[in-house]
Structures are given as structure tokens and as C-alpha cells.
Amino acid sequence: MNSGPVFVDALARFVFEHSAVRGALVSLDDACRDILRCHPYPAALKRVLAELLAATALLASTLKFKGALVVQLQGDGPVRLLVVECTADLTLRATAQWNAAAEALPRDASLAELSGGPAHSRLAISLDPKDGTPIYQGIVALEATSIALLFEHYLTKSEQIDSALAIATSDEHARGLLVQRLPGAGADDDATWARAAAIARATPPSDFFVDGGAEALLQRRFADDDLRLFKPRTARFACSCSQERVANALRMIGRVEVESILDEQGQVGVTCEFCNRSYTFDAEDARGLFEAPAAPQGARH
Numbered sequence: 001m002n003s004g005p006v007f008v009d010a011l012a013r014f015v016f017e018h019s020a021v022r023g024a025l026v027s028l029d030d031a032c033r034d035i036l037r038c039h040p041y042p043a044a045l046k047r048v049l050a051e052l053l054a055a056t057a058l059l060a061s062t063l064k065f066k067g068a069l070v071v072q073l074q075g076d077g078p079v080r081l082l083v084v085e086c087t088a089d090l091t092l093r094a095t096a097q098w099n100a101a102a103e104a105l106p107r108d109a110s111l112a113e114l115s116g117g118p119a120h121s122r123l124a125i126s127l128d129p130k131d132g133t134p135i136y137q138g139i140v141a142l143e144a145t146s147i148a149l150l151f152e153h154y155l156t157k158s159e160q161i162d163s164a165l166a167i168a169t170s171d172e173h174a175r176g177l178l179v180q181r182l183p184g185a186g187a188d189d190d191a192t193w194a195r196a197a198a199i200a201r202a203t204p205p206s207d208f209f210v211d212g213g214a215e216a217l218l219q220r221r222f223a224d225d226d227l228r229l230f231k232p233r234t235a236r237f238a239c240s241c242s243q244e245r246v247a248n249a250l251r252m253i254g255r256v257e258v259e260s261i262l263d264e265q266g267q268v269g270v271t272c273e274f275c276n277r278s279y280t281f282d283a284e285d286a287r288g289l290f291e292a293p294a295a296p297q298g299a300r301h
Helices: 030-036 043-061 100-104 111-115 147-157 187-201 205-209 214-221 243-253 255-265 283-288
Strands: 010-016 021-028 068-075 079-087 091-098 121-128 136-140 163-170 173-181 227-229 267-271 278-282
Touching: 010 043, 010 214, 021 043, 021 187, 021 214, 030 043, 030 091, 030 173, 043 068, 043 079, 043 091, 043 111, 043 147, 043 163, 043 173, 068 111, 079 111, 111 121, 136 147, 147 163, 163 187, 163 205, 173 187, 173 205, 205 214, 214 227, 243 255, 243 267, 243 278, 255 267, 255 283, 267 283, 278 283
Parallel strands: none
Antiparallel strands: 010 021, 010 227, 021 173, 068 079, 068 121, 079 091, 121 136, 163 173, 267 278
16 A cells, blocks of 8 residues: 555545455544534543544444434433434534533543443444434443443444454544454454454554554554555534424424423524534514415415
């Protein structure tokens, strides 16, 4: 491989030539920064969100799907709810709800510490096709100490694909490396897989932040292997909220509830939990949501 351009906000897949082993490399820069700056997250929560963004993007790269891959954590600890979403187009967003106890946690606090422990929390990975077909959901046991290991165990046990991950964060940047032993691999692939997995897991965080492209990192880590790197895909932050979606949500809560809010506040304000964008409806616009559109002039009844 030749040295490529700087690898920023992108995901690239690669394969080991002549072996049933594949991999993916992700870099989240502006995307990670923009997501983390939507809310004043505590240091430990910022780090966890950054790692989950990288891990979710890597997991999404292994799937053929339309819609969104959603990772959701629920618990009774300092972080009550956490959601990370990655679409098939590699658009990402995330949000979390936390209390004051999260501010006191060290930056390297585990996901289990943030959520209140394995007995009191639940980590789910869902594939939402967004087309009305059933949502597939898998549960991840919060037993491992790192997010990389959590996702490794999920892929190995739930998806039946031997996997190895490394994830690194720095400030508001996230990086991730995934290698997998493909289904149907034989004994001839064992040595390549064992070496690739060991190298991936042993990747030092500093290696992810050396200048150069994806090819440069892979050349450093897999110097003795013949790799084929596919064209990178752009990863970015994007929120699916809109004035129309908020209007539909207000219609769902009903006229009575909206009138109650108007009586109390004089307007209806809604803030997106993901991007923190605010939407405001004055009394006329709010009440107009429940009015039937006027019939075209001359229309028959």
C-alpha cells in the first residue's frame, strides 16, 4: 500500500489478501467534536460517548442494512440513559442523561460505573430498519471493563464472528480499529487471524494519532501482511430532528396537553435531546397543528 491522505472523519474497510480476515478503521474528528459539544457532558461521559461512537460506527460497517444501528444504555447510576445512533450512511448522533454524581467520576470510569453496575443497568444494540419491519435487538452483558471488550464479546457471542477491537480517544477525537475472522475461515487462516487479533488489541492509543492516512497506520501495525484497503467513506454528525417531526410529536401528545402548555407558558417550546436545537411554536401555530387543512375552493363535499 502507498501512503494515503490524512484520514479524518472517515471509515475504511480492508481485507487480508489470501486470508479470511477482514477489518475496518474509523476516525471521528469534527463528527465527534460536534456531537460532544451539543451538551456540557462530564469528562467520563464524554470519553465513553466518544468510544461508543467509534465502536458503533465500526459495528455498522460490518452490517448490510438500511436505517440505523442504535446502542442504548439504561441504568440507575450517574448516567440514567445514553443513546448512540449510526445510520447506514455513517451519520452519527448521541445523547445522554446524567446527574451530579457523574461530574465526580474519574475520566477513565467504566460504562458499568457510569450506569450503576451490571445488576442495575442494561446495554442494548438494536438494528432499526426504519421501514416498518421488526427491530432486531441484542443485549450486551456489562461484564468487561472496556467498551472495546464489550463489543468484542457481543460480536463473538451474539453474531458468532471472532473479533478484536482497539479504541482510542484524545480530547474530542475518537479512533477505532476492528479485525474479524470471517465465517467459513479454515485452519489455513488461523495463524493470520491470531496475529491480526493480537496486533489490533495491542495497538497503543498514541498510534492512532500519528499523522498520516489510514494506510500509514495499517502499514505500521500490519507491516508483514498484504492488505487491500477499500475507498474510505465519510462519517459525519447529523441529527434527524426537524420542525415537521416536532409538529408531529405535538400532534401525538394531543390538543389538551398542548393547550395546557399554552395556558402556562404562552407558547410551546421543544428542544432536541440529541443536537440541543430548540423549536418554538406560538399559540397560533400550535393550535393550527390540530386544524384540518382548508378544502380547495370549489371542492365537493
